[in-house]
Amino acid sequence: MLSRMDVVLPNEGNEKLNYNTGVLLYGYMMEQVGEYAQELHEQGIKPYSQYLFFDKAQNSYVWRINTMTESAYERLLLPLKDALKKDIFIKNKEMNIAYEKMVDYKQISNDELLKKYYLSDTTAKYITLKFVTPCSFHSFGEHVFVPDIRLIMKSFMSKADAFTEVSFQDEETLQSLVQNIRLSEYSIKSTVYYLSRVKIKSFVGTVTFVVNGPDMLKRLAGMLFGYGEYSGVGVKSTQGMGGIQIL
Amino acid sequence: MLSRMDVVLPNEGNEKLNYNTGVLLYGYMMEQVGEYAQELHEQGIKPYSQYLFFDKAQNSYVWRINTMTESAYERLLLPLKDALKKDIFIKNKEMNIAYEKMVDYKQISNDELLKKYYLSDTTAKYITLKFVTPCSFHSFGEHVFVPDIRLIMKSFMSKADAFTEVSFQDEETLQSLVQNIRLSEYSIKSTVYYLSRVKIKSFVGTVTFVVNGPDMLKRLAGMLFGYGEYSGVGVKSTQGMGGIQIL
Known part of the structure; x- marks a missing residue:
C-alpha cells in the first residue's frame, strides 16, 4: 500500500x-x-x-x-x-x-498502481522526471551521479520488488528496459549531499526519457516510474536524497 | 601548426x-x-x-x-x-x-603544444571544459549527447592524431585515460543543432573532470584537452558544433 x-x-x-x-x-x-x-x-x-x-x-x-x-x-x-x-x-x-x-493523499494499493498502468488504454512514450533532491547511485564501489538509465531502472526494480507481490527484478526485463529507453532531453547539474561527515556526489534536474518497444514494456516502465515517486530512486532515499516527481 | x-x-x-x-x-x-x-x-x-x-x-x-x-x-x-x-x-x-x-592569436606549433604539457613541472588534476556550442558524438549508429569520457577522449585522440606527428590513437592509451578520468562537477543541458534538414541532439554546459593516475597520463590528458580547444570535439566541429574552452 x-x-x-x-x-x-x-x-x-x-x-x-x-x-x-x-x-x-x-x-x-x-x-x-x-x-x-x-x-x-x-x-x-x-x-x-x-x-x-x-x-x-x-x-x-x-x-x-x-x-x-x-x-x-x-x-x-x-x-x-x-x-x-x-x-x-x-x-x-x-x-x-x-x-x-x-x-x-489518497492511499493507493499496489494492485491499483499495477492496474493504473497495466490496464490503461494509453501508454506514455515520453516520461519527464524531475530529480527534486540530489540523486546518486552506487555501482561497482563508486557513486555514479548521472541519470544512467540502467541504474535508474535497476533501482526502481529492486525497490518495487521489495514491497510488491509481483517480482520485476530479472536481468532480461532490465535488459529490455535499458535497450528501449533513451534520453530525450535533460537539464541537470551535479551537487553534493551532506550526510553527517560524508559528502555524496549527486545530481538534480529534469530528464525526459523516451520509451520505445512494445506497449507492455511502456506499461512496465510507466509503472516503475510511478512507483519511484513513492520509493525514491538511488541511494539514501530515506535521508532526503533521490526524491523524484513525474512532470 | x-x-x-x-x-x-x-x-x-x-x-x-x-x-x-x-x-x-x-x-x-x-x-x-x-x-x-x-x-x-x-x-x-x-x-x-x-x-x-x-x-x-x-x-x-x-x-x-x-x-x-x-x-x-x-x-x-x-x-x-x-x-x-x-x-x-x-x-x-x-x-x-x-x-x-x-x-x-599567436600561432603555436604542434611541438610547442607538446612541450607546454609534457615538459611542464606542474600537472593539472582538475580540468574544466565549457562546451560552448552544442556537442554530440556518433557511436554505434546513434547520437550520444552526454559528456561521455570515452567518447570525448576518443574524439580528441583521433583529431589530434590526424595532424600531429606523434600518434595517440591506441586502445591501451584510451583505456588508461578512461580509467583515470572521472566526472567531478557539471552543469549541462540537452539541445538540438540544426544542420540543413537534420536536427542533431547535443548538449551544452560546463564539466569539470578530475584526472588521476601517473603524471604522464595527466600530461597527455592536458595536451589532448588543449588540442581540443583548436580541433573542437565530437561531430560537425567544422559547422559550428563542439566548440570547447578550458576554463
Whole structure:
C-alpha cells in the first residue's frame, strides 16, 4: 500500500531550509517512531522515503513522506502525524522549523498502481522526471551521479520488488528496459549531499526519457516510474536524497 | 601548426545571431576559399574548426576559427582574413551580419603544444571544459549527447592524431585515460543543432573532470584537452558544433 503525506512548512521563518535539511528531518522522524526505528535500521530496502523541497506554487517548503507498506504507514506515518501538530524542533541543531499544515493523499494499493498502468488504454512514450533532491547511485564501489538509465531502472526494480507481490527484478526485463529507453532531453547539474561527515556526489534536474518497444514494456516502465515517486530512486532515499516527481 | 582568429561581431545589429548561425558562417567561409572547399570536402577529419558564441565580457558575438595545419592556415584562414573587411553577407538567407574587428592569436606549433604539457613541472588534476556550442558524438549508429569520457577522449585522440606527428590513437592509451578520468562537477543541458534538414541532439554546459593516475597520463590528458580547444570535439566541429574552452 502506497501512502503519502506532505508537511507544509512556510517560507517565512524557515529561511535556513534547503534540500539537505532532509537529513535532519530524518533524525526527527526516527525520534517519533520509537522502537520501529531499530527495526527499520535492520532492514535492507526501507519501506519509506522522504525529502524536502521548495514548492514555488505554494511559496512554501514541503516535506514529503511516502510509505510503501501497511506497517510503515501505521508505525511511521501515523506517529508522525500525531507529533506534527506544532513546530518541528531539531534537538542537536537547536533549530526550530515553523509548521503550517499537513496534506494527506489518497492511499493507493499496489494492485491499483499495477492496474493504473497495466490496464490503461494509453501508454506514455515520453516520461519527464524531475530529480527534486540530489540523486546518486552506487555501482561497482563508486557513486555514479548521472541519470544512467540502467541504474535508474535497476533501482526502481529492486525497490518495487521489495514491497510488491509481483517480482520485476530479472536481468532480461532490465535488459529490455535499458535497450528501449533513451534520453530525450535533460537539464541537470551535479551537487553534493551532506550526510553527517560524508559528502555524496549527486545530481538534480529534469530528464525526459523516451520509451520505445512494445506497449507492455511502456506499461512496465510507466509503472516503475510511478512507483519511484513513492520509493525514491538511488541511494539514501530515506535521508532526503533521490526524491523524484513525474512532470 | 595551430592558428586562431576571432571575428568580433557587435551585439548591436546582430540580434538574430545564436550558436546555430555557425552553419551559415560555415557556408560563407567555404565561399571565400575557392577550390580548397572541394579538397576539404574530400578529407575525413578536417584541419579546422569554427563556431559562434556570445562573449559576455565583450558584449559581442565572437566567431572563432581555428586551423590545425599550415595549409589550412594559408588556404582557409588567410583568404577569410582578406574577405573580412566588411560586414558578412549570407546570400541564401539575405542576412547581413555586422562586422566589428578581427583578433589574431599567436600561432603555436604542434611541438610547442607538446612541450607546454609534457615538459611542464606542474600537472593539472582538475580540468574544466565549457562546451560552448552544442556537442554530440556518433557511436554505434546513434547520437550520444552526454559528456561521455570515452567518447570525448576518443574524439580528441583521433583529431589530434590526424595532424600531429606523434600518434595517440591506441586502445591501451584510451583505456588508461578512461580509467583515470572521472566526472567531478557539471552543469549541462540537452539541445538540438540544426544542420540543413537534420536536427542533431547535443548538449551544452560546463564539466569539470578530475584526472588521476601517473603524471604522464595527466600530461597527455592536458595536451589532448588543449588540442581540443583548436580541433573542437565530437561531430560537425567544422559547422559550428563542439566548440570547447578550458576554463
